[in-house]
């Protein structure tokens with residue numbers, strides 16, 4: 001359907017799963033552009049034969065050059081700073097990549113007439129009350145530097161559609177789990193902690209609600225939007241069901257067969273959003289359905305880390321991860337002891 005697809009952030013968790021899915025589905029030409037930040041890993045594309053350009057999406061000359069050289073007719077933008085806790089520690093890089101970087105991609109897409117798909121997040125809706133499920137038309141009420149930068153990216157995308165007539169779509173995914181996720185995110189962090197018999201630092205009461213979605217469901221949702229979605233529209237993507245973080249933990253501990261005594265309630269994340277939940281009916285109308293419940297998604301993901309120690313052990317042993325873990329958790333765990 002597309003001649004040549006540029007996947008930005010293709011060495012990250014969801015981008016790498018998406019590249020693998022595109023290849024499985026027979027999409028011939030794919031090019032990855034990735035800065036290889038701490039979260040980007042060439043290992044995520046091990047065994048995958050696609051050109052990988054190492055570079056920054058904020059570099060307009062580079063983006064233009066890559067798009068012209070490879071005759072790109074679709075950009076799917078996964079490249080982002082993605083961790084809420086990192087956005088609390090070091091917010092500026094989030095506006096650089098998630099706002100400025102998105103803007104650069106849009107500008108090149110406009111100049112060269114390239115279809116543009118933005119990978120966004122349900123976090124742009126902010127925390128929601130009661131039994132509401134966010135609709136694509138809901139107001140954006142981001143509350144962390146991460147979600148604020150993603151919301152700004154979405155608004156730029158929509159402005160390019162309205163102002164310049166650029167062919168755009170946006171997907172807003174909920175919390176993804178699965179293979180190749182960086183260890184700072186809760187499911188791989190807690191699974192590997194549990195395997196190593198380390199405490200699991202649960203922020204606050206652990207009653208926050210999330211729609212834990214398998215990454216493959218997210219990727220098939222993105223494909224459905226690319227193939228059948230309406231230009232200019234936004235689509236939520238999620239399992240369509242929520243569970244609490246404590247329930248997520250129980251599933252994970254059951255899967256790796258470790259005791260609940262590893263759980264530690266620690267000081268909460270600043271501005272922690274209590275509940276996200278998306279209404280996915282608009283995407284379902286394109287013929288897509290999630291294949292994994294949150295329970296199945298978490299169990300499948302935890303099993304993958306159990307079976308792939310060679311993937312995550314080098315990260316856990318790296319100086320940068322150890323420094324981050326110490327900064328983020330040492331005081332919290334000490335105070336909880």
Ligand code: NAD
Nearest residue numbers: 009011012013014035036037039040056057079080173176
């Ligand atoms: P990730 O952190 O695993 O990967 C991000 C990738 O982007 C990395 O490979 C990194 O090297 C690359 N990158 C970062 N800055 C860059 C830059 N300036 N130029 C080029 N490459 C750069 O993230 P992920 O979890 O795979 O998320 C991918 C996208 O999906 C993001 O846009 C994120 O906001 C969105 N999203 C994530 C989730 C989730 O649960 N992980 C849920 C919904 C939406």
Ligand code: TYD
Nearest residue numbers: 084175184185186187189201202203208245
């Ligand atoms: P995370 O994986 O960081 O995703 P997000 O903040 O984008 O939803 O966190 C998922 C949930 O798990 C969130 O409610 C915060 C919680 N959490 C903890 O309780 N402890 C942790 O160490 C981490 C990383 C997250």
